[in-house]
Amino acid sequence: MEKKRVVVVGGGIAGIQASLDLADRGLEVHVVEKTPSIGGHMAQLDKTFPTNDCSMCILSPKMISCADHENVVLHTYSELESVEGSFPDFRVKIREKARFIDMDRCTGCGDCIAKCPVKVPSEFEEGLSKRKAMYLPFPQAVPRKVTIDKVHCRMMTDGKCGVCKKVCQAGAIDYEQEDRVVEIDAAAIVVANGFDMMDASSIPEYGLGICKDVITSLQLERILSASGPTNGHLQRQSDGREPRNLGFVQCVGSRDAHTHSYCSSVCCMYATKESILAREHAPKVDITIFFMDMRATGKGFQEFVSRAKDSYGVRYVRSRPANAQPANGESGVLVAYETRGLAGESRTEEFDLLVLCPALVPSGGNRQLAQIVHAALDDDGFFVTPDLSRPVDTTSKGVLVCGFASGPIDIPDSVSQASAVASRVAELLTECDE
Ligand SMILES: Cc1cc2nc3c(=O)[nH]c(=O)nc-3n(C[C@H](O)[C@H](O)[C@H](O)COP(=O)(O)OP(=O)(O)OC[C@H]3O[C@@H](n4cnc5c(N)ncnc54)[C@H](O)[C@@H]3O)c2cc1C
DSSP states (O other): OOOOEEEEEOOSHHHHHHHHHHHHTTOEEEEEESSSSSOGGGGGOSEETTTTEEHHHHHHHHHHHHHHOTTEEEEESEEEEEEEEETTEEEEEEEEOOOSBOTTTOOOOOHHHHHOOOEEEOTTTTTSSEEESEEOSSTTOSSOOOEEOTTTOHHHHHSOOOHHHHHOTTOOBOTTOOOEEEEEEESEEEEOOOEEEOOGGGSGGGOBTTBTTEEEHHHHHHHHSTTSTTTTOOOOTTTOOOOSEEEEEEEESBSOTTSBOSOOSSHHHHHHHHHHHHHHHSTTOEEEEEESSOOOOSTTHHHHHHHHHHHHOOEEEEOOOSEEEEOSSSSOEEEEEEOOSTTOOEEEEEESEEEEEEOEEEOTTHHHHHHHHTOOBOTTSSBOOOOTTSTTBOSSTTEEEOGGGGSSOOHHHHHHHHHHHHHHHHHHHHHHHO
């Protein structure tokens, strides 16, 4: 009998876990990931709260298991084009964008990358270092196949280069390749397209893009990573010096009626994690976290915050800073804030490096994806889960959701939801067969 198929949109930790669980149940899973590699945001993280386990050490084996599973087909650098029909008879079109590489021939050796003359900011490194126009997004990418970025490739833009084709011993380069649309029948669809980080430069008071020493929390994750742009050395951007003090501003654009009124849910904990890691990398650095309320509601979270205070000397200041401006000269940031309480007063403090924790927002293509799968979004733009007793169902039967696509959520809860999705798909299909 032909295996039933499920399409999973998004190859972050939620999509990977859902795919593994569905595939283990004997279903044929098609993972549709828009970037050249699966992994999502978890691949960018250095460690994970509250245990500070190495993120890649947990994720990488799952990425490989997913790619190697006999019941999983990966469609990376791909997007959902259309969905017709209804549960359990969806007809799905997937657009596989041209990578200009023969995937069967490419060995991922990297000779072409070494010779490519074009450098552009790396998305994976949050713009802190460069990648080539011929690239692997990150060293542990799955699949380990290169991609030509046609917007920046000289051969694609003005026909002058071709060096990658000359050096590729496998004969894998194909400048003429075109997008391919694959059509499959699927019994169910899982939405796991995660989140984006709000562009905090849209709140100019906080100085991102104006002061060199104001960065985002994802940039700090990359700075703290041993495989990141500074090889794990805590450095400020203006002069490469190790900062003497480090400030965090929570709720940048979250819990704010002018931008996003909801709580992004993970920032109190990851700021605490990044503080501990920063102290481990640079034991002399003083750390201050400006916060509104401490939301440490998960297992072991409050203990984690206590450890940051008691063992690492992290200072928590309950205040929402008014602004951050360049200090005198090229380096440093002046942060203006008010202390709370009856004797509240205005203060200005100078930090060598300031880290913003911006709102985490629905993935950019959510509106279009919601239309394609005929499911509703809530006022904040996340997928609606209307029935509390079926928390991974969307408004469209047979379309399930897990991870950040349903609302702000951390990694352990994304994994739980992903496994719940696999059970729910199995339940729906059994009901259907009865
Ligand atoms: C700075 C920072 C630090 C964090 N630290 C921690 C931590 O220590 N511990 C913890 O538990 N959580 C942490 N988190 C939260 C964690 O990153 C999320 O819980 C987790 O990434 C959610 O996984 P996901 O698969 O739902 O989404 P994502 O990781 O966002 O993955 C979604 C995937 O879907 C793909 N995609 C998007 N749109 C489409 C589309 N239309 N078609 C196809 N593919 C698409 C994306 O490219 C991506 O690969 C942190 C978050 C941030 C910002």
